[in-house]
Amino acid sequence: MTTTSETAAEAPRKTLETAVRMEAVNKWYGAFQALKNVDLEVRSGERIVVCGPSGSGKSTLIRCINQLEAIQSGRIFVDGIELTAGGKNVDAIRREVGMVFQQFNLFPHMTVLENCTLAPMKVRGETRDAAEATARKYLARVHIPEQADKYPAQLSGGQQQRVAIARALCMNPKIMLFDEPTSALDPEMVKEVLDTMIDLADGGMTMLVVTHEMGFARRVADRVIFMDRGEIVEMAPPDRFFDDPQHERTRTFLGQIA
Amino acid sequence: MYDFNFAPVFASSDQLLRGAAVTLELSCEAMAIGLVISIGLAAAKTSKIAPLRWVVQAYIELIRNTPFLVQIFFIFFGLPSIGLRMSPDAAALLALVVNFCAYATEIIRAGIESIAVGQIEAGRALGLKPLQVFRYIILKPALRTVYPALTSQFIYLMLTSSVVSVISAGDLTAAGADVQSRTFASMEVYLVITVVYFLMSAGFSALFGAIERAAFRYPLSR
Numbered sequence: 001m002t003t004t005s006e007t008a009a010e011a012p013r014k015t016l017e018t019a020v021r022m023e024a025v026n027k028w029y030g031a032f033q034a035l036k037n038v039d040l041e042v043r044s045g046e047r048i049v050v051c052g053p054s055g056s057g058k059s060t061l062i063r064c065i066n067q068l069e070a071i072q073s074g075r076i077f078v079d080g081i082e083l084t085a086g087g088k089n090v091d092a093i094r095r096e097v098g099m100v101f102q103q104f105n106l107f108p109h110m111t112v113l114e115n116c117t118l119a120p121m122k123v124r125g126e127t128r129d130a131a132e133a134t135a136r137k138y139l140a141r142v143h144i145p146e147q148a149d150k151y152p153a154q155l156s157g158g159q160q161q162r163v164a165i166a167r168a169l170c171m172n173p174k175i176m177l178f179d180e181p182t183s184a185l186d187p188e189m190v191k192e193v194l195d196t197m198i199d200l201a202d203g204g205m206t207m208l209v210v211t212h213e214m215g216f217a218r219r220v221a222d223r224v225i226f227m228d229r230g231e232i233v234e235m236a237p238p239d240r241f242f243d244d245p246q247h248e249r250t251r252t253f254l255g256q257i258a
Numbered sequence: 259m260y261d262f263n264f265a266p267v268f269a270s271s272d273q274l275l276r277g278a279a280v281t282l283e284l285s286c287e288a289m290a291i292g293l294v295i296s297i298g299l300a301a302a303k304t305s306k307i308a309p310l311r312w313v314v315q316a317y318i319e320l321i322r323n324t325p326f327l328v329q330i331f332f333i334f335f336g337l338p339s340i341g342l343r344m345s346p347d348a349a350a351l352l353a354l355v356v357n358f359c360a361y362a363t364e365i366i367r368a369g370i371e372s373i374a375v376g377q378i379e380a381g382r383a384l385g386l387k388p389l390q391v392f393r394y395i396i397l398k399p400a401l402r403t404v405y406p407a408l409t410s411q412f413i414y415l416m417l418t419s420s421v422v423s424v425i426s427a428g429d430l431t432a433a434g435a436d437v438q439s440r441t442f443a444s445m446e447v448y449l450v451i452t453v454v455y456f457l458m459s460a461g462f463s464a465l466f467g468a469i470e471r472a473a474f475r476y477p478l479s480r
Binding site: 066068091094095097098099101103105106107108109110118119122123151152153154167168171 | 374376377379380381382383384385386387390394395398399402474476477478479
């Protein structure tokens with residue numbers, strides 16, 4: 001497995017602070033092993049793209065970081081706090097980790113603004129005024145300030161996903177997880193969402209992105225991870241990952257999606 | 259040909275109106291209390307805590323597999339034996355709530371289970387606690403999904419409340435029976451009562467429609 005040391009030299013603006021560390025993580029669904037002995041260290045400010053065939057464990061990998069999936073063995077540290085199954089620190093970690101889903105998962109009965117203010121008000125205890133001010137700031141950042149009073153069903157898929165990004169940002173997270181954020185979108189809406197993510201990356205956000213958008217990976221990622229059958233098969237900076245993949249399985253995969 | 263004579267019925271219209279008022283009051287109270295309790299029971303029924311689910315399931319099975327009339331008798335005539343004595347009005351309200359909740363809990367449970375797991379995950383990922391997820395994310399869309407079934411159950415509750423007349427709770431049916439026994443105008447009395455129940459049902463339906471338009475204004479995705 002590739003170590004992480006070389007990327008520090010290639011990206012000097014990164015801090016050495018660890019955002020996420022996974023040690024020998026194993027995860028089973030019944031008899032099926034979704035993650036096999038996964039080790040991963042993500043530094044603060046780093047952008048990681050995770051790709052791999054369907055069922056390879058890439059979504060499971062990032063869903064373990066905010067405990068949407070429980071692991072059976074191994075250790076996960078987020079922002080220096082160790083995740084313990086069902087423990088109190090899960091809520092603490094979820095406050096620091098934003099997540100964007102493939103299916104957007106906006107709350108249909110709330111306006112865009114209410115979607116964005118719910119968690120800051122109920123989890124962080126912000127006042128409505130403060131939460132709305134923050135929400136409008138991030139809605140402007142994802143370029144849809146004028147949609148604040150609409151309901152999710154009145155928006156296009158691309159707009160909904162940008163609201164989902166703004167909603168996560170309203171919690172002021174230190175880390176953002178993206179689980180195939182463009183896979184459910186019509187092709188003409190992919191770009192607007194990727195542009196938003198690029199903007200976020202340029203702002204220095206720590207990001208773990210499960211995606212097959214290889215243009216995005218090349219442009220934004222510090223490291224690209226290829227997973228297959230629950231294992232991290234290859235992990236490398238994008239240049240090397242795409243131009244000189246070391247593993248046969250990576251080459252086969254890249255050949256299939258090209 | 260039968261010769262209709264409504265005069266004795268209209269002479270007792272005050273009593274019948276009071277009965278209708280009792281029926282309306284009893285029904286509205288049972289609906290409000292029953293809805294709140296059913297939401298709690300449905301949350302328990304869909305919780306991860308197995309003993310909680312079993313207790314709720316046992317209650318639902320017990321109520322849905324026994325006659326309402328027997329439930330009323332049990333509460334009004336049975337419970338005083340263990341020192342739980344209550345007025346006919348209180349017994350009628352309790353019986354209606356206990357009966358209604360068994361059916362409404364199952365309806366609301368179906369609504370809760372219709373919510374996509376992604377909604378719950380989104381709430382959890384934002385740091386909301388399970389009860390907050392239920393309160394702010396699940397409850398409203400769940401109620402919207404089952405609202406038509408829930409309103410039928412409300413109407414059925416109002417109609418079923420006629421059974422409480424057996425313990426003289428002073429409802430519309432009890433008032434009708436009293437007028438009938440004094441005037442012997444059975445046909446006329448029950449015709450009028452039938453019409454009044456029908457009008458009350460129609461009134462509730464209109465009310466529920468207005469509530470639906472006010473409470474569930476958000477558009478559904480295509």
